[in-house]
Amino acid sequence: xxxxxxxxxxxxxxxxxxxxxxxxxxxxxxxxxxxxxxxxxxxxxxxxxxxxxxxxxxxxxxxxxxxxxxxxxxxxxxxxxxxxxxxxxxxxxxxxxxxxxxxxxxxxxxxxxxxxxxxxxxxxxxxxxxxxxxxxxxxxxxxxxxxxxxxxxxxxxxxxxxxxxxxxxxxxxxxxxxxxxxxxxxxxxxxxxxxxxxxxxxxxxxxxxxxxxxxxxxxxxxxxxxxxxxxxxxxxxxxxxxxxxxxxxxxxxxxxxxxxxxxxxxxxxxxxxxxxxxxxxxxxxxxxxxxxxxxxxxxxxxxxxxxxxxxxxxxxxxxxxxxxxxxxxxxxxxxxxxxxxxxxxxxxxxxxxxxxxxxxxxxxxxxxxxxxxxxxxxxxxxxxxxxxxxxxxxxxxxxxxxxxxxxxxxxxxxxxxxxxxxxxxxxxxxxxxxxxxxxxxxxxxxxxxxxxxxxxxxxxxxxxxxxxxxxxxxxxxxxxxxxxxxxxxxxxxxxxxxxxxxxxxxxxxxxxxxxxxxxxxxxxxxxxxxxxxxxxxxxxxxxxxxxxxxxxxxxxxxx
Amino acid sequence: xxxxxxxxxxxxxxxxxxxxxxxxxxxxxxxxxxxxxxxxxxxxxxxxxxxxxxxxxxxxxxxxxxxxxxxxxxxxxxxxxxxxxxxxxxxxxxxxxxxxxxxx
Numbered sequence: 001x002x003x004x005x006x007x008x009x010x011x012x013x014x015x016x017x018x019x020x021x022x023x024x025x026x027x028x029x030x031x032x033x034x035x036x037x038x039x040x041x042x043x044x045x046x047x048x049x050x051x052x053x054x055x056x057x058x059x060x061x062x063x064x065x066x067x068x069x070x071x072x073x074x075x076x077x078x079x080x081x082x083x084x085x086x087x088x089x090x091x092x093x094x095x096x097x098x099x100x101x102x103x104x105x106x107x108x109x110x111x112x113x114x115x116x117x118x119x120x121x122x123x124x125x126x127x128x129x130x131x132x133x134x135x136x137x138x139x140x141x142x143x144x145x146x147x148x149x150x151x152x153x154x155x156x157x158x159x160x161x162x163x164x165x166x167x168x169x170x171x172x173x174x175x176x177x178x179x180x181x182x183x184x185x186x187x188x189x190x191x192x193x194x195x196x197x198x199x200x201x202x203x204x205x206x207x208x209x210x211x212x213x214x215x216x217x218x219x220x221x222x223x224x225x226x227x228x229x230x231x232x233x234x235x236x237x238x239x240x241x242x243x244x245x246x247x248x249x250x251x252x253x254x255x256x257x258x259x260x261x262x263x264x265x266x267x268x269x270x271x272x273x274x275x276x277x278x279x280x281x282x283x284x285x286x287x288x289x290x291x292x293x294x295x296x297x298x299x300x301x302x303x304x305x306x307x308x309x310x311x312x313x314x315x316x317x318x319x320x321x322x323x324x325x326x327x328x329x330x331x332x333x334x335x336x337x338x339x340x341x342x343x344x345x346x347x348x349x350x351x352x353x354x355x356x357x358x359x360x361x362x363x364x365x366x367x368x369x370x371x372x373x374x375x376x377x378x379x380x381x382x383x384x385x386x387x388x389x390x391x392x393x394x395x396x397x398x399x400x401x402x403x404x405x406x407x408x409x410x411x412x413x414x415x416x417x418x419x420x421x422x423x424x425x426x427x428x429x430x431x432x433x434x435x436x437x438x439x440x441x442x443x444x445x446x447x448x449x450x451x452x453x454x455x456x457x458x459x460x461x462x463x464x465x466x467x468x469x470x471x472x473x474x475x476x477x478x479x480x481x482x483x484x485x486x487x488x489x490x491x492x493x494x495x496x497x498x499x500x501x502x503x504x505x506x507x508x509x510x511x512x513x514x515x516x517x518x519x520x521x522x523x524x525x526x527x528x529x530x531x532x533x534x535x536x537x538x539x540x541x542x543x544x545x546x547x548x549x550x551x552x553x554x555x556x557x558x559x
Numbered sequence: 560x561x562x563x564x565x566x567x568x569x570x571x572x573x574x575x576x577x578x579x580x581x582x583x584x585x586x587x588x589x590x591x592x593x594x595x596x597x598x599x600x601x602x603x604x605x606x607x608x609x610x611x612x613x614x615x616x617x618x619x620x621x622x623x624x625x626x627x628x629x630x631x632x633x634x635x636x637x638x639x640x641x642x643x644x645x646x647x648x649x650x651x652x653x654x655x656x657x658x659x660x661x662x663x
Contacts (some may be wrong), residue, residue: 039582040579040580040581040582041577041578041579041580043577043578043605044578044579044580044603044605045580046580049580049601049603049605050601050602050603050604050605053661053663054661054663105657105658105659105660106660107660107661107662108660115660117663123660123661123662123663124660124661125655125656125657125658125659125660125661127639127655127657128657148582169582170582197620197622197623199620199622200561200597200598200620200621200622201561201598201619201620201622201623202598202599203581203598203599203600203601203602204601204602204620204623205601208580208601209581209599209601210580210581210601240619240623240624241619241623247661247663248663250663251661251662251663252663303653304661304662304663305663306653307653307655307661307662308661308662308663310639310641310653310655311655311661314602314604314617314630314641315602315617315619317641317653318617318618318619318628318630318643319619319624321628321643321645321651322619322625322626322627322628322643322645323624323626480582483582
């Protein structure tokens with residue numbers, strides 16, 4: 001193992017949607033030296049590897065940023081941050097224009113105006129969206145990209161960040177990176193719960209299986225305040241391929257129907273969680289399976305669907321080609337396993353309006369940042385921009401401090417402990433499966449129709465702690481296996497927080513997302529509050545905070 | 560969900576390895592690409608799009624209802640040709656134009 005030390009001004013962890021845009025912004029607004037550490041390769045890493053079929057967050061003609069805030073707030077039943085949603089919403093259109101400049105194809109009418117899909121969406125060809133973003137980043141003179149470098153920990157002392165530690169997956173190198181400011185953009189967490197297809201196709205999930213909650217876990221470890229981990233995201237997806245359904249529902253106008261052919265979506269409500277809950281309930285009451293009604297669509301519509309899915313989820317088009325086309329068969333739908341993802345629900349770092357976390361010098365953007373759901377692609381870009389502006393401002397008044405030698409030695413010792421052993425009884429894969437089984441059974445997974453009670457959560461917490469202990473003794477053959485150990489430990493840390501948050505919110509505000517059978521009703525008097533948490537002496541301390549005021553534009557950290 | 564790499568066709572250029580978001584593809588001692596962790600493939604088809612000699616086929620696992628069809632992508636005249644080969648030998652093709660937006 002080699003050790004390499006790098007000093008930079010701004011370190012961006014994760015070169016996905018938010019991270020790439022943060023690099024573009026920081027490069028344009030400052031002379032800072034910028035380093036992106038990416039565990040894969042920025043050309044196709046993060047959520048957009050296969051592409052995306054629409055921009056789901058855009059202020060269409062006649063609408064205002066406040067309309068978008070209102071929509072997201074309603075969908076989350078109030079548990080959002082007005083300031084974060086508003087500052088994101090006012091930038092949605094400018095980042096879209098920038099994407100178009102970079103080469104993204106957006107559908108326009110004969111007058112050159114964007115064609116809207118519904119009230120908030122634009123139709124695009126997003127197959128190459130990530131190569132476009134990556135290409136723009138790679139062309140910047142003051143940005144360095146380290147691909148295949150997985151960050152395993154922050155360096156924090158006195159609640160101030162000094163940089164991070166990483167491992168080069170393909171070059172057996174331990175990296176010590178000193179930075180004045182750090183932008184965390186590692187995405188959310190998939191793979192906590194047993195997935196829809198737990199066998200050979202275990203990674204055919206909707207959210208990227210390579211997003212393991214690293215950013216959350218590192219923040220939790222160093223005492224950053226986190227918010228709303230109990231608002232899990234469960235996506236309604238095409239069965240088997242777990243491909244998105246919005247293109248069918250909003251694009252082709254397909255309704256949700258049960259096996260009797262009845263449209264059931266209106267019975268349960270139209271928020272994101274209600275659409276999942278309705279599908280679960282129709283199945284439980286014997287009216288499954290459920291479908292999106294596509295039978296009878298025209299040949300032209302079908303061809304457009306084939307192409308749209310090739311540009312974001314090619315497995316669905318392949319499925320239609322080999323198992324039957326949507327014009328002949330309705331598309332069966334199911335809920336996914338729960339994810340923690342701040343771009344769809346409100347889980348993540350508790351940040352101020354400038355996207356500063358509660359650790360000084362650490363800024364958060366995209367799926368890792370909380371309080372601001374329904375970000376989608378453009379919202380992640382907007383947050384990348386805000387976080388980069390804040391980081392650039394912060395480093396102007398900050399002197400970089402070296403990382404303590406003792407901390408470096410401790411991390412090397414930990415790596416050597418995992419790599420020096422010859423073997424271990426348990427493998428990382430076994431413990432990952434065990435974790436997913438625990439979460440599935442006791443923390444509201446697919447197995448229990450996403451429902452849980454306090455007793456089950458207590459069992460889940462005990463078993464996850466046991467798995468964390470067992471993970472101390474894992475063995476890694478090489479640095480890729482070493483990354484898998486760290487990823488497992490990140491997921492276990494996130495699981496602990498999810499369990500603590502699910503336990504803390506003693507109501508059921510969102511069906512399926514957080515359905516507590518001990519408290520099956522919504523309680524507006526008691527629980528119109530943020531459930532936040534912070535790790536103190538190895539225990540997760542819950543902090544309840546009052547909601548921001550209606551229309552509040554600024555939030556600053558106070559305690 | 561996974562990919563199959565044709566060893567005969569592979570020229571060992573490493574482009575598939577470079578782009579894989581899961582770091583799942585490796586190059587062996589005789590400079591041929593192989594997928595070391597087939598169960599960990601997300602199905603993004605990034606590698607399929609990179610391969611200059613069309614040596615990579617994408618298929619759906621049997622556990623998600625896959626019936627043995629294989630997909631690959633050829634690039635010509637600025638267009639993407641998505642070619643699906645069925646087990647019975649039937650071949651179909653869907654062409655997408657990166658310069659045209661989706662209709663949905």
